[in-house]
């Protein structure tokens with residue numbers, strides 16, 4: 577359900593909770609290609625401080641593979657759900673890989689399309705295929721048609737429509753299921769989740785967080801079920817920095 581009433585959001589009021597952050601469009605501005613995004617100076621240190629403040633209850637939930645998130649946030653290594661939950665590294669560093677259906681047939685279809693057209697980019701991830709058309713927006717319809725064919729050729733997958741990207745991923749996982757898995761484990765267990773994201777793929781995380789009594793935060797414009805909104809990644813950075821330095825007391829007895 578889309579939310580019409582927008583509530584004020586202050587991350588510093590959620591320091592007893594567990595915080596789940598999407599990456600592209602949320603922590604970093606979108607860029608022309610996946611490898612040209614820029615992590616803002618100081619952001620990694622802010623995340624490290626916030627992780628301490630949250631006593632470890634901070635995770636990234638992304639469509640990207642975990643390895644890419646680690647490279648972008650180096651030297652920080654947070655718990656991460658990658659590929660929309662198809663892979664997950666928990667708080668203890670243990671890796672959990674979901675069973676993924678075969679993508680061989682889809683791969684053939686999509687590789688042929690990308691070879692035939694300039695400007696398309698196919699990201700081949702463990703368990704998912706992302707077809708980017710940001711550099712060739714006029715090819716959106718051809719991309720959608722190829723992706724529909726790839727979807728039919730790959731039982732057990734679903735199609736995501738993201739920002740200038742179409743993605744096939746296992747039907748059994750999404751960002752909500754990734755959050756649910758984290759919340760079964762320490763130090764996230766029994767905490768109210770905060771989920772911050774910008775894209776359609778984040779709606780599963782937002783809906784799940786709010787279903788549990790937590791809060792969803794949509795970054796940027798567009799329809800969302802989120803109760804709260806932030807204008808941009810930069811507005812989120814301000815919230816992260818403020819919460820990291822905040823003196824709000826937590827359930828563990830920290831005093832202001």
Ligand SMILES: O=P(O)(O)OC[C@H]1O[C@H](O[C@H]2O[C@H](CO)[C@@H](O)[C@H](O)[C@H]2O)[C@H](O)[C@@H](O)[C@@H]1O
Pocket residue numbers: 598599600601605606607608609610611613637638639640641699706708710738739740741743775777
């Ligand atoms: O869940 P996220 O962390 O938001 O990841 C979703 C997809 O993000 C990346 O693609 C998006 O960002 C690119 C860089 O800004 C941009 O060029 C592209 O148009 C966006 O769709 C990433 O490349 C994908 O693998 C993620 O699934």
